Amino acid sequence: MNDRPLQEPTFLLLTALADGPQHGYGIMTDVDRISAGRVKLRAGTLYAALDRLAAEGLVEADREEVVDGRLRRYYRLTPPGGDRLAVEVERLQHNAAAAARRLKLRHRAMDGLV
Amino acid sequence: MTATGDLEGGYRRLLRWYPTSYRGRHEEEILGVLMAAAQPGQRRPAMRESLDLLWSALKIRVRTILRGADSQPWAAALAFVAVLLPLLMLLLKLTIFLDRGAQYGFGTPADILIGAYGEPGSYAQSFQANPYSVALTGNVTDALTAGPLPALILAVLACLGRRRAAAIFAAFVPLAYLGITLGNGYTLLGAPRTAVTLYAYGLEALILFAAPGAARGWRALRWRPSALLAIATVAAGVGMNGGLWRIFHVPPAFPANVLGRAARLRRLANLPHGFIDRLFGVGAGQWGGWLLYQGLLVAIIVIALVALLVGSPVSRRALSLFAVPFALGAIIYLCSLISPPLPASVGNTLVVVPLLLMLLAAMVVSLGHGRNAGPDVPGRPATPGAA
Numbered sequence: 102m103n104d105r106p107l108q109e110p111t112f113l114l115l116t117a118l119a120d121g122p123q124h125g126y127g128i129m130t131d132v133d134r135i136s137a138g139r140v141k142l143r144a145g146t147l148y149a150a151l152d153r154l155a156a157e158g159l160v161e162a163d164r165e166e167v168v169d170g171r172l173r174r175y176y177r178l179t180p181p182g183g184d185r186l187a188v189e190v191e192r193l194q195h196n197a198a199a200a201a202r203r204l205k206l207r208h209r210a211m212d213g214l215v
Numbered sequence: 216m217t218a219t220g221d222l223e224g225g226y227r228r229l230l231r232w233y234p235t236s237y238r239g240r241h242e243e244e245i246l247g248v249l250m251a252a253a254q255p256g257q258r259r260p261a262m263r264e265s266l267d268l269l270w271s272a273l274k275i276r277v278r279t280i281l282r283g284a285d286s287q288p289w290a291a292a293l294a295f296v297a298v299l300l301p302l303l304m305l306l307l308k309l310t311i312f313l314d315r316g317a318q319y320g321f322g323t324p325a326d327i328l329i330g331a332y333g334e335p336g337s338y339a340q341s342f343q344a345n346p347y348s349v350a351l352t353g354n355v356t357d358a359l360t361a362g363p364l365p366a367l368i369l370a371v372l373a374c375l376g377r378r379r380a381a382a383i384f385a386a387f388v389p390l391a392y393l394g395i396t397l398g399n400g401y402t403l404l405g406a407p408r409t410a411v412t413l414y415a416y417g418l419e420a421l422i423l424f425a426a427p428g429a430a431r432g433w434r435a436l437r438w439r440p441s442a443l444l445a446i447a448t449v450a451a452g453v454g455m456n457g458g459l460w461r462i463f464h465v466p467p468a469f470p471a472n473v474l475g476r477a478a479r480l481r482r483l484a485n486l487p488h489g490f491i492d493r494l495f496g497v498g499a500g501q502w503g504g505w506l507l508y509q510g511l512l513v514a515i516i517v518i519a520l521v522a523l524l525v526g527s528p529v530s531r532r533a534l535s536l537f538a539v540p541f542a543l544g545a546i547i548y549l550c551s552l553i554s555p556p557l558p559a560s561v562g563n564t565l566v567v568v569p570l571l572l573m574l575l576a577a578m579v580v581s582l583g584h585g586r587n588a589g590p591d592v593p594g595r596p597a598t599p600g601a602a
Contacts, residue, residue, distance in 0.1 A: 125248040143264055144248045145271030148241060152275060171247035 107189045113140055114150055115159065115178060115186045122163035122177040125151075151176060159185055222253055225260045232272035234279045277579070292532035293426030300419050300537070301370040301381070304412070308363040359392045360412045369419065382423035382581075386574050389413040393567060404551045404562030411544035413566070417573035418539050424581040543569050 107115070110132070117123060117131040129142050142150075154160045159182035163175040178186070226249045230242050249264070260268075359365055365388045372381035392413060396403060403410070550557065550565050557565070 125244060126251040129248065129252065143267040144245055144252065145264075145267035145269075147248070148245055149271040149274045152237075152278065156278070168247075171250065172243040173247060174241075174244045 106192065107185070109136075110140055110142060110146070111150060111154070112186075112189055114142070114147070114154070115182060115189075118160060118176060118178045119183070119186060122175040124173040124175050126173075128176070154182070158182070219250070221258045222260065223250065226250070226268075229260060229265055229268045230272075232269055234276055237275050237279065288528040288532055290426060291529045292536060293422050295529070296533050296536045297378075297419065297422045297426050298373050299533075300415060300422070301366065301373045301385075304415055304419075305363065305366040305370040308366040359388055359395075360409050369416075373419075373423070378423050382420050382577065385416045385420035385423060386577060389416045389570055390574070393570070397563060397567075400559075402559045402562060403566040404547065404557065404559075407544040407548040410547045410566055411540045413570050414540035414543045414573070417570045417577075418536070421573050421577040421580065422536065424577045 113132045113135055114128060116135055117128045123131060125144070125147060129144070129147055132140055132142050151160060155162075155176075158179055160176050161179050163177040165172060165174045167173070223246065226246055227242075230238060230245060233242070249260075365384075369381055369384055369388075372384060389412075392409075547566055551562065556562075
């Protein structure tokens, strides 16, 4: 498996699909919500990312439906996509825990100096 | 028209920049997302949205091309050409080398390696006389494009399946040549054989980066008997026209009527002298003899090649790839005929741009999927929704 760190939009996109299939607009709004408005996926970027992730076997089409005359295609995480997201979560947690430990030590050292 | 109609029309125009096959699967879906995300009353696509769509369309187009290279016929053709092209280049350089050696002498092994000819040790003598000009210009550039050593190194690397090393070397040779020639104020226009060599190296670098199947090395050539026959045919043609015929052929004494015909043929053939005669090393005015001695052979080769290579999708693709350096060389040669002659800088730019584009494409391909490609990737999963 490719263990390179995921870019933030990719990570958020996979996260948006982690608890169930979503259609394109649903993913866009969910990414916006998860990132507290910091990351706004545009339609072109979203579909280019979905195309790449599908080619890597991390996401796949789930089902289609027509709403108000518009086609909606739902996407879901594949098992390798879930594994990839889990690896990334573990990596981020590990790094975050290390950073938190070091910061705590730094604060103690600074408190000791005062 | 309503605001919604205007906006939808604007988005559809932007979506036309996507590949047709991708649009067929995703246009309505993306349009739905774009319309859902639009502001109330919005009449035309916003600038950032438009740029995002155009940039994404470009990315999808590049990926579509790369995936096309992974499809079965292209993968086979690329793997085939990636190994065969260096072998043919080596053959061509060896025949030119033998031809020149027969005319001017083979010199010492050191002379032979760098493609220098003449009396034994002539390279060393000229190096002593003028180290800078000999070492850094004439002989080195000659060795890079005309000498057999670079082609030999490339052929060995390609045959061993050292794909990445071969690709880097294939990119290095033309870049080194350009660095030396342009740095010394040489003119590149009007030397089609050199241009074809440079483009062949550039194409080889691109193919090696694009074709994971090339990692199979010489085994890639085993895939069908017709390929082996095609190799033999092309090799015979290149070998003979590269100069072997001059070594083996002794011109017969002609009867008077044949001589007259030869003279007429020569006059006729002098008219188009240019790209092909320069490419294959036939000097101006020798076309009559060339036609007499080689015409039949070339006709047989051409017919055999067409019959062999057009026979399957793989062969057609392989043939079209082989044609790329020659077609580019022909264009460059035609540019050299423009009157009044183009300024040297314009001519050099014309020669350099296709090569740099090939090397740039090789770099993009390498960064695009080279990292993920294994030694033999059979194909990639379909795009979203295709499943």
